[in-house]
Amino acid sequence: MDKNNKILVCISTLFLCMFLFVFFGETNVNASGQSYSPVAYDISQYQGYLTDSQAKNLKKEVKFVILRVQDGSYKDIKFEHNVKLMNRYNIKYGVYGYSEYTNPYQARQEARRLYNSAKGALFYANDYEIGFKNNTDASTAAWASEMRAVNGGKPIVLYGSKSTLDLFNKNTLKVYNNIWLASYSKYMPNPSYKYDLWQYTNAYPSVSLSQKLDGNTIPYGGRINDLLYRKNNKKLNLKLYYHIKNMSYMKVINKKGVDLYINGKVIRRAKYGEILPIKSFKIKHDRVMAKGNLATYTANKKSVAIYK
The missing domain is CATH 2.30.30 (SH3 type barrels.)
Structure with a gap:
């Protein structure tokens, strides 16, 4: 995500974790007792123009990537270059738009612009971080409605920090196929709603890109695979493979x-x-x-x- 918003999310998550520790002591522990490995990175212009070598290695490091396409009406200047590498090396990718809308009309415009800029994506994510207002539910539902009308049935994802997602009406969350939750902690969040992708750190040391990236993994029961794997995947005959x-x-x-x-x-x-x-x-x-x-x-x- 964008740097300023990363800092805000990280600070709010830190205070949340401190609060939980004070009241619950050591009962809120890492459910697996292990470090998490990312299944995806989200990448924007801040990571620069990827090289062919980086793209090849990236494919070995994660299952898929999520590319930023826009910030409101601003087009990410690295997207066109990077998405060509995704297609060249057959790397699965979804896309996200950092949302700046303040009303349903603007939300619909941003959704349509995101789709038109990335028609080959596997899924489309609404990155909402700008602060909750009276009409945010209506606007965010309008974003999903517009994207569903134009993208041919591809999954629609809502991204946000736990503190932001907690403010949404549950009916708004339900109009999205998947929830992508940001909480920078070793503790797997347990909100009142289901989520399918967990952004657990903004500082995972990527070997392929030689820099720290947002690391995303799949929580228990997460359905992120529904976004990625379709009927064209090859089914193996287990009698022929050891x-x-x-x-x-x-x-x-x-x-x-x-x-x-x-x-x-x-x-x-x-x-x-x-x-x-x-x-x-x-x-x-x-x-x-x-x-x-x-x-x-x-x-x-x-x-x-x-x-x-």
């Missing part, structure tokens, strides 16, 4: 579901039809053992389908 790295996802096809583990402990049961991100898998006898971004998945071969 193990492979850099996979896309695993789909639960057992109606009883599949257990998810962290450090050998079951954290929840993935439901039938749920899509789970994976980095690699191996097969031992009839069992599939897959590594995800936060958890590991172990299941019978007949319980899952794996896609490249």
